Amino acid sequence: MGESRSKLVDLDWLESNFPCMQACPVHTQAGRYVSLIAQGKYEEAYRYARSPNPLASICGRVCGHPCETACRRGALDSPISIRALKRFVTERYGPESRNPVDVFPNKPKITHSERVAVIGSGPAGLSAAHDLALLGYPVTIFEASSVPGGMLHLGIPEYRLPRDVVQAQIREILDLGPELRLNSRLGNFSLQDLKAEGFKAILLAIGLHRSRDLPIPGHDLDGVIKGVDFLLNVNLGYRFSIGKRVAVIGGGNVAIDVARSALRQQQQQTLETLTSSLLPDSLSDSELQVAMKELTDVTRTALRLGALEVHMVCLESRKEMPAFEEEIEEAQREGLTIHPSRGPKRFTGQNGKVTGLETVHCTSVFDSQHRFNPTFEEGTESIITCDTVILAIGQASDLSFLRSEDGISIPKR
Ligand SMILES: Cc1cc2nc3c(=O)[nH]c(=O)nc-3n(C[C@H](O)[C@H](O)[C@H](O)COP(=O)(O)OP(=O)(O)OC[C@H]3O[C@@H](n4cnc5c(N)ncnc54)[C@H](O)[C@@H]3O)c2cc1C
Structure with a gap:
């Protein structure tokens, strides 16, 4: 019998073969979209960059890029500029671009009756609302401030992160279904009030303010x-x-x-x-x-x-x-x-x-x-x-x- 070419892929194997992907908190296939960009397949590259990451356009600008720190190319000369390449494709096809690509073209249907309250509209709250919406849950985001985005709007200076990019990214997430209530600070209402209003789960994504x-x-x-x-x-x-x-x-x-x-x-x-x-x-x-x-x-x-x-x-x-x-x-x-x-x-x-x-x-x-x-x-x-x-x-x-x-x-x- 010929030797089997299949290989069991475990965490050790992934870490040693794709350190950039493992270093990324959402395990973006960085190597994949970098190669696609090299082949001129920009739209496909954007899809790989965006699919696991509800905030891809924002990360293309300000992410701390742990993928680059882990990049094996760094041992030879310098790491691939993965973040800049992500920005390049998001500027072409992200929600802030002229030709936005809808990675989830079919608006998700609500398939669960349990309502979820997310407290805070920063990256954590927005990502949770995005993923819950894709899973078919009705989600309401309660935000204390008059603007959504958490530190994306309130902390990171505008010269590093343009606000129209933040707004476009948030609009894309809200288009999937989550409701956003601004000027709604937990404290002016209580967790018990939310339960009484019918929320079955409450996520506290309030950041460090x-x-x-x-x-x-x-x-x-x-x-x-x-x-x-x-x-x-x-x-x-x-x-x-x-x-x-x-x-x-x-x-x-x-x-x-x-x-x-x-x-x-x-x-x-x-x-x-x-x-x-x-x-x-x-x-x-x-x-x-x-x-x-x-x-x-x-x-x-x-x-x-x-x-x-x-x-x-x-x-x-x-x-x-x-x-x-x-x-x-x-x-x-x-x-x-x-x-x-x-x-x-x-x-x-x-x-x-x-x-x-x-x-x-x-x-x-x-x-x-x-x-x-x-x-x-x-x-x-x-x-x-x-x-x-x-x-x-x-x-x-x-x-x-x-x-x-x-x-x-x-x-x-
Ligand atoms: C100045 C600055 C620069 C940064 N630069 C970078 C960077 O370049 N790259 C990077 O990757 N990270 C950066 N960060 C870190 C990044 O912004 C945070 O990791 C991220 O915003 C955390 O997301 P979060 O959703 O947990 O919290 P936050 O973004 O803080 O969002 C929490 C949200 O909850 C709301 N909230 C709080 N209490 C209540 C309440 N009781 N009721 C209702 N809503 C409430 C807040 O108003 C806020 O909108 C920076 C942070 C700061 C402060």
């Missing part, structure tokens, strides 16, 4: 603000005034977004001041456009010359910073000053308002068991003068809506 506090002396001074509050206000288009010298505490991707958004906010504020004081009221639209362009350049130059400053302070050394290297480099090019290996010790203030951040040299962040346990070198204190400090040192869930009768226990961590 509370910035961690930093309980060091001076933390309650005016001008010490939380990263999530800052981003939410900026991203919802509310006026949020910051100073000319800003310190951001944190070394991760969120801290970088906070710092870069602060730079833009400062530019915007300066631009508005310059516009109102320098430009005559009688300019035509085209004259105004030219003048605004010049003023934008002036503001950027002022920023680079130090008239506006954003400092980033983090415990990690420059090499250890958890933020993506490309993001750090871009932020530095925009004028951000990084102070690595510095721990915040206290906020200084005058008349109730923050005037500076005292930091101390951080000798190590983790102990020998790799637990977070920073150590500092006394006598190395120095002060960064600033009028605003933004905390971006991590987030937590706001679970204040839970009541004892809900019977949900929360583990300590």
Whole structure:
């Protein structure tokens, strides 16, 4: 008998043969769509990229691309630019494109009577609603905010993720059937109310919308603000005034977004001041456009010359910073000053308002068991003068809506 060519495919085999696919949380067949793109079969490639991923267009822009980290090509020279290739096909055929391809052309029929409530319309809630709709469940999404998308809209800055892409992706999901109720915060109604309304299952997909506090002396001074509050206000288009010298505490991707958004906010504020004081009221639209362009350049130059400053302070050394290297480099090019290996010790203030951040040299962040346990070198204190400090040192869930009768226990961590 000839040797059988069939092979039992198990997790070990998949991991060693398709590390990119295994690294992807939704197991996208990255190798497959990359090859299809190489063959010029773009639409088919889009179908492979989109099928397992309700947020393919968004991931093509901002996903952390663990597939590229795992890509075996990286051992030879550099990994395949899988995320950029995904963006390429989603820009051609995604819901944001001119020729959107409907991967699920037949609107799913409701085949189950059990109603499901999803709390939160971020990536987790939207993906669950998408998959439940495909399975035939009637789904209602309850969203506290006035806009859907969670951190896609409220957190990630617009210069990295255009809002029309987010809106198109959400529209595509809602077209499958889920109902979306905005301005509907769980807490203003209870889990018991939802059960009484007939929901048989409730998914809590509420994200992490509370910035961690930093309980060091001076933390309650005016001008010490939380990263999530800052981003939410900026991203919802509310006026949020910051100073000319800003310190951001944190070394991760969120801290970088906070710092870069602060730079833009400062530019915007300066631009508005310059516009109102320098430009005559009688300019035509085209004259105004030219003048605004010049003023934008002036503001950027002022920023680079130090008239506006954003400092980033983090415990990690420059090499250890958890933020993506490309993001750090871009932020530095925009004028951000990084102070690595510095721990915040206290906020200084005058008349109730923050005037500076005292930091101390951080000798190590983790102990020998790799637990977070920073150590500092006394006598190395120095002060960064600033009028605003933004905390971006991590987030937590706001679970204040839970009541004892809900019977949900929360583990300590
Ligand atoms: C500044 C920033 C930048 C980021 N950049 C990236 C990136 O580049 N790449 C990447 O992959 N990830 C990035 N992330 C992480 C990513 O945004 C999150 O992992 C993702 O949004 C988590 O999805 P989620 O659905 O769990 O929560 P969220 O996106 O936070 O959504 C939760 C939703 O629940 C709603 N909600 C909360 N409480 C209630 C309530 N009681 N009742 C009703 N609704 C409620 C909120 O309003 C929100 O809309 C970033 C995060 C931030 C903050």
